[in-house]
Amino acid sequence: MIKTNITARHFKANETLREHIQSNLDNLSKFNEEILHADIILSFEKTVNSIKHCEISVKLRDKVLISKDSSDEFSKSFDGALTKIETQILKYKDKHKSEKHNIEKEIIKTV
Numbered sequence: 001m002i003k004t005n006i007t008a009r010h011f012k013a014n015e016t017l018r019e020h021i022q023s024n025l026d027n028l029s030k031f032n033e034e035i036l037h038a039d040i041i042l043s044f045e046k047t048v049n050s051i052k053h054c055e056i057s058v059k060l061r062d063k064v065l066i067s068k069d070s071s072d073e074f075s076k077s078f079d080g081a082l083t084k085i086e087t088q089i090l091k092y093k094d095k096h097k098s099e100k101h102n103i104e105k106e107i108i109k110t111v
Helices: 015-030 074-110
Strands: 003-008 037-044 052-059 064-071
Touching (some): 015 074, 052 074
Antiparallel strands (some): 037 052, 052 064
């Protein structure tokens, strides 16, 4: 389970939205086990008919990944930002996997 901090600016997020966020964030651990914690910031521009913003910040062991998304509902904004974070985590994991593989090849070549 990932340590999560949910911040709702200028409003109180309802329990169903919090549960939706927590359950989907727990699925991120299948992409990378090095996730230390995640911060979610929910905000909106105006009180009536406004655009809802979601920002997700995920702290890995040696990197911070950030994604933002906006839509007419908080759950859609969160899902869009979560998709972007998943893509970033997969790129990060693939990059470090190839770096680790190249280092092992260099060690073998030098020996």
